[in-house]
Amino acid sequence: MPSLKDLKNRIGSVKSTRKITKAMQMVAAAKLRRAQDAAEAARPYADKMADVVNGLAAAAQGSDTAPKLLAGTGSEQTHLLVVMTAERGLCGGFNSSIVKIARQRAQKLLAEGKTVKIMTVGRKGREQL
Structure with missing residues (x-):
């Protein structure tokens, strides 16, 4: 059976590890929140880009002068x-x-x-x- 001193050292070690883990969790949460905010800020641009591409594809339907990339080759x-x-x-x-x-x-x-x-x-x- 471990001595009282060994048990106290082990408890201290676990508490220290818990503090480090908590700090790492806080850093990861902050980074995740920042990434989510950046993704949310980019959403209007992505939506607008999708609208532009869809508009180009719709305009290319049936047009003889449309680029092959948009109109396709059949x-x-x-x-x-x-x-x-x-x-x-x-x-x-x-x-x-x-x-x-x-x-x-x-x-x-x-x-x-x-x-x-x-x-x-x-x-x-x-x-x-």
Whole structure:
């Protein structure tokens, strides 16, 4: 059985660890709140960009002068998958989940007889694909 001194040292160690953990939690909460605020501030810009793209696509429907990227070529044989992953790790299963979904989608398109091109954004996706 541990001595009284050993127990007191252990209790002190646990209290010290608890303080450090609490401080780390507060820092993480502040960073999360800042990231959420930034995402919320960007929402109007993303909504406006979606409106602009949708407007361009609607204007391109049936127009002979519309760019091929907007109007399409009428052939849906070649598909470009843009896979966006992180540059570094430490983001849980994010990268592996994205790569797994991209592979599943590519296999589905290949099974349908389509040509698939993959463009990666981010080092982790580039390494895995």
